[in-house]
Amino acid sequence: MAVQSSHLMVQGTTSDAGKSALVAALCRVLQRRGVKVAPFKPQNMALNSAVTPDGGEIGRAQAVQAQACKISPTVHMNPVLLKPNSDTGAQVILQGKAIKNMEAWGYHGYKKVALPKVLESFELLCQQYEVVLIEGAGSPAEVNLRDNDIANMGFAEAADVPVIIVADIDRGGVFAHLYGTLALLSESEQQRVKGFVINRFRGDVTLLQPGLDWLEQKTGKPVIGVLPYLHGFQLEAEDAIAYDQSLGEQVKLKVVVPVLTRISNHTDFDPLRHHPDIDFRYVRKGERLTDADVIILPGTKSVMADLEFFRQQGWEKDLLRHLRFGGKVIGICGGYQMLGRFISDPDGVEGSAGSVNGLGLLDTHTVLTATKALTNVQGTLNLNQQTAHITGYEIHVGRTTVNPPQVQPISLDSGSLDGVVSECNQIFATYLHGLFDHPQAFQLICEWLGLTSIDVPSHHAIQERAIDQIADAVEQHLNLGLIWPNY
Incomplete structure (x- = not known):
């Protein structure tokens, strides 16, 4: 045949x-x-x-x-x-x-x-x-x-x-x-x-x-x-977490991300992991959240279960100690939800119905809902009285209520607001994935982190180079005539 x-x-x-x-x-x-x-x-x-x-x-x-x-x-x-x-x-x-x-x-x-x-x-x-x-x-x-x-x-x-x-x-x-x-x-x-x-x-x-x-x-x-x-x-990985990294001669920023059991969209961090001036480290089960300028809480498919896992690892104590010593924290999607006062799942969207106390570091609360937010967005990010254009996408269940007088730093073109910056200015949280893909937004976040002298490449350009790199290898090393004699 x-x-x-x-x-x-x-x-x-x-x-x-x-x-x-x-x-x-x-x-x-x-x-x-x-x-x-x-x-x-x-x-x-x-x-x-x-x-x-x-x-x-x-x-x-x-x-x-x-x-x-x-x-x-x-x-x-x-x-x-x-x-x-x-x-x-x-x-x-x-x-x-x-x-x-x-x-x-x-x-x-x-x-x-x-x-x-x-x-x-x-x-x-x-x-x-x-x-x-x-x-x-x-x-x-x-x-x-x-x-x-x-x-x-x-x-x-x-x-x-x-x-x-x-x-x-x-x-x-x-x-x-x-x-x-x-x-x-x-x-x-x-x-x-x-x-x-x-x-x-x-x-x-x-x-x-x-x-x-x-x-x-x-x-x-x-x-x-x-x-x-x-x-x-x-080229960004389909699902496996890549732990390898090549550093430049001088590290300007230390970033750690805890690997939750259902961590999602960890491709958010590829621009950080690929930057030669940023020491990026995934923290696995049994390790400590230490020696960092910024801790990023990632997205997760199971926010309440992963919040419990986060606590079981002793990471809540590490996070509080990090903040006491002046460190910065970023929460993305599920990480954003964890940073609030409580998370409620009245309809059992993620499992058994119920509520759990959050980390209590933001004056917010989240109610998980059966309807999933799925949208590509763009807007303006405002941090430290500076603004930058931002693009990203939302994939989440749940609605988060932000209590005043907390500042919501992202104004979406749709007219809605997103995210929170804490009153102490040490915590920034958002629902937007792809946060670091846009060079202007990446630069502004680095400035908020206290890093003013860093070159920020385009993530899209990096992906294009990777695609061309492997396409060049395919053209050079594969006999494509065995597959497509007519092309």
Whole structure:
């Protein structure tokens, strides 16, 4: 069976094998060649999400891939998004809108209901674009998940699209990963695999050649190419937290972020993590919130449970000590809610109905609601009597009441206000994600933190460089004629 289609699905031997980045690279390569191309991921499980112009919620990886195509993202690029809210359950978002919370077994059966919607979204993209580049999820060799699969080969079979499989050699065992993955597929699934891509190789590729020859002889599938390890590659991650950082000669600001159990949209902090003058550190379970100029409380999918986790780690005491010594605190989304006097969940939106005391550092209170705020916004940020244009997006449940005389520093173009600055001027909180993406806003926040001499690059420009960097590598190292003879 030879699958004839210009559309292509990229699957991986493991999570974080490089599927998202490879799809973004292929999107940019085709875009450069004048091909109308769009990304697609049938099912994504991630707590990093983006708001589309059509008012829905998708995985951030698909928004970045749309950027690579130089098109606007839509909900049809990621029709099923799962946002975990416990070890066994997740909020299910279908074509951009949250429909319900489901436990794993319940969702396993629901996939039969979701598949027609997934195929509907795919077909809409196929009608608009010459090529749709599809990203798989996890690994197609997870035999326990084969029934009702819509994320990998189940979708490829239903949509009748060819597949390439990527593996990360930096993890070790790359030939076992690729050979074993193919061996665990059914005969029809094996036939639709066009070849393999090896990712993140360090060293002389000629030393790899005997292994490549062995793999091709054993599987009958070509190795489409070997991508090198890209140093300084700064494309935002789909969901995994990146702990590595390269610092310059002089650190001007120390930032720490506690890793909550359901931390969401940690891509907010990429502009900080990538800045050579900022010592950015994620603080994990069992570590202390110390040695910082600013502590940032991030967003979370489960604010009340993560507030309890925050306290269990002893981080509340660390935070209070930090403030006593004059440190600054920023709260974003769920972190903003935690900083108030109490959080109430009367309808059990996040679990059991009830209320908890917040950290009590802002004179605010939050009531969680079933309706989720999903909007892209822009406006003006006012800090220390200075103003800057700000852009961002809101993804949250709950309404926060701000009691006077506290100042709300963000005036949105819609006419509403957002956020709080404490009377002591040490705490700034907001619902806006993407807070540091805009250079003017980044600069003003740095000035509020007491840092006046720092160069602030454009986050969009950094992402563009990363997309072009990996697209250049793909054009140089992959035999794209094996995939698209006509492009």
